[in-house]
Amino acid sequence: MSRARIYPLWAPWLFLAPFVVLFGVFMAYPLISSIGLSLQQTYGPGTSVSVGLKNYADLIRDPLFWIAVRNTALYTAGSLFVQLPIALGLALLLNRPRLRGRAWFRLIFFSPSLVGLVFVATLFGLILHEREGLLNAALARVWPAFPREFPWLQRFVMPALILASLWMYAGFNMIYFLAALQTVDQTLVEAARVDGAGPWHVFRHVTWPAIAPVSGFVALLSVIGSMQLFELPYILLGGPGPESRGLTIVMYLYQNGFETGDLGYAAAIGWVLALFLIGLALVQRALQREALS
Amino acid sequence: MKTRSQLASAATYLILAGAALLTLAPFAYLVCGAFKTRDAFFAAHFLPRGSGPLGIDWNGLTLEHLARLFTDPSLRFGVSLLNSVFYASVSSVLATLCAAMGGYALARFAFRGRGFVTALVLGALIVPAPLLLAPTYALIHRLGLLDTFAGLIVPGLAPAFGVYLFRQAIRNAVPTDLLEAARMDGCGEVRLFFEIVLPLCRPMLGAFLLITFIGAWNNFIGPQIILQSPERFPLAVAIAQVKGVYGTDYGLLMAGTLVSIVPVMALFIGLQREFIAGLTSGAVKG
Structure with missing residues (x-):
């Protein structure tokens, strides 16, 4: 079906111009210049010397970088294996037919994700306080054997971060699972039940295959977001925390670029992170394709 | 069979109510903490x-923290709020305007370079933001805009994500025939966009504005x-400073956090339907 063009030639470019210009200046240009930047050592934004691949070579031998990688990986594992199963569980409960108050529950569970990470960090700084905090007081009441003055922000930094992000993001991820569950063919579910399948069998053989693509997407987004963790530990601990237990990759990038002033090293850290995440996205896409065919 | 499903239903409500309570507790803790006097702060968690009405010690509550946020010149919280x-x-x-215009151009015009721009938009979606921190800072420095x-x-x-969302929304919601009919009637391109295209993609407009x-x-x-002068700081940076300087003044810190999150919560509750629809549209349909 070919039709004569009835709009002026410039029309699409008029609408595209603001995006293309801004995208070129503030996305494409920084992206390309960051390659060059990562081959330099800088002292603040003004002065720099070219050092070739030294930043990358240093990074591989930098023990702090590997601490940051380990911490970030632990936090990401917490998102994947603690937070996402809880999000899926909440979505399954909310998806039960004839549930009352579904909209209210959804609103409540989702609401923490609107609170900025900085504000979550200030709030959880008080909740996790070893002596005065709400969490230790509540734990002491329901579980008397739990150690008093449990040092969340001194020694159990990673569980504390995972807990705070569980509060913040479980409801957010639940929304995606819920949207996926609502596309599951209910006649298939009914048919399986009539054939005598228990709840686990229905989930395993009917529900899960139907929501697997969205679950893969949610898991990917969750990993990408978790790998970029910065504000939560930075504000909660006021920096990397005791023995750098809260140091993350992006916090290390921030410290090097904007506290030490070496934008080149920061750009190199940025590229290592970016290449890892892009590789992950490509692998996920390939797996998804394979599953479909 | 009947009793078993009743049991499952009761368990569902019990778990959901418990989870809702755990979700709301930090909010309640925050609201209570923002209004408690220094002495009352540690006496109770909420x-x-x-012996006052409702079993609450009303003398333990105060507006002092909230007032101090806006009157103490070293905090400048009113300025940060603005x-x-x-x-x-x-x-x-x-x-949102930039994304809607870009999405419209990619969705409803055929032109040389469309494939290239679309590929750029999709490619930009996988670039993680931290990668751009250092080079963007260097660029802003060179432009004299620090x-x-x-x-x-x-x-x-220039949000690539937004252009992508609007491209999808306009493909679904704005019929080509309608645009052509309006052009036949002599409607100009700019008027066409503002009076026909934008109103038709209102749900996405609301969702993306909110996001x-x-x-x-x-x-x-x-x-x-980017910023260095405290008189330009937004709340997120201001609250981090309050935490650094007055970290042990819990009432003040909680009042500041409360003031910082209430506007966003109010906006969301007003627009939540559009917001959630916009959030999931890309993921589930795509």
């Missing part, structure tokens, strides 16, 4: 108990590296 409103409003309106609102706002006005507003409101790392 409201101070006493900065956040300004920064988030301008960013979200301009970014410590200005322009340096903070302008780099965020970008909340994103800008909660943005910490951007203003933290």
Whole structure:
């Protein structure tokens, strides 16, 4: 079906111009210049010397970088294996037919994700306080054997971060699972039940295959977001925390670029992170394709 | 069989109610903490108990923290609140307009270079934001825009994610025939966009405005590296400073956090239907 063009030639470019210009200046240009930047050592934004691949070579031998990688990986594992199963569980409960108050529950569970990470960090700084905090007081009441003055922000930094992000993001991820569950063919579910399948069998053989693509997407987004963790530990601990237990990759990038002033090293850290995440996205896409065919 | 399903139903409500309670507890803790006096703060975790009406010690509650936020000149919280409103409003309106225009061009025009621009938009979706921190800072420095609102706002006005969302929304919601009919009637291209295209993609417009507003409101790392003068700080940076300086003044810190999150919560509750629809549309349909 070919039709004569009835709009002026410039029309699409008029609408595209603001995006293309801004995208070129503030996305494409920084992206390309960051390659060059990562081959330099800088002292603040003004002065720099070219050092070739030294930043990358240093990074591989930098023990702090590997601490940051380990911490970030632990936090990401917490998102994947603690937070996402809880999000899926909440979505399954909310998806039960004839549930009352579904909209209210959804609103409540989702609401923490609107609170900025900085504000979550200030709030959880008080909740996790070893002596005065709400969490230790509540734990002491329901579980008397739990150690008093449990040092969340001194020694159990990673569980504390995972807990705070569980509060913040479980409801957010639940929304995606819920949207996926609502596309599951209910006649298939009914048919399986009539054939005598228990709840686990229905989930395993009917529900899960139907929501697997969205679950893969949610898991990917969750990993990408978790790998970029910065504000939560930075504000909660006021920096990397005791023995750098809260140091993350992006916090290390921030410290090097904007506290030490070496934008080149920061750009190199940025590229290592970016290449890892892009590789992950490509692998996920390939797996998804394979599953479909 | 009947009793078994009743049992399952009761368990469902029990778990959901428990989870809802755990979700709401930090909010309740925050609201109570923001209004408790210094002495009452540690006496109870939520409201101070006493012999007053409802079993609450009303003398343990105060507006002192809230008042101090806005009257203590070293805190400048009123200025930060205005900065956040300004920064988030301008960013979200301009970014939404830019994304809607770009999405419209890619969805409803055939032109040389469309494939290339579409590929750029999709490619940009996988670039993680931290990669751009150092080079963007160097660029803003070279443009002489460090410590200005322009340096903070302008780099965020070309959201590839938004262009992608609007491209999808306009493909679904704006029929080509309608555009052609309007052109036949002599409607100009600009009027066509503002009077026909934008109203037809209103749900996405609302959702994306809200997403970008909340994103800008909660943005910490951007203003933290671009701005230096405290009189330009938005709330996210201001609260981090309050925590650094008055970290043990819990009442003040909680009042500041409360003031910082209430506007976003109010906006969301007003627009939640559009917001959730916009959030999931890309994921589930795509």
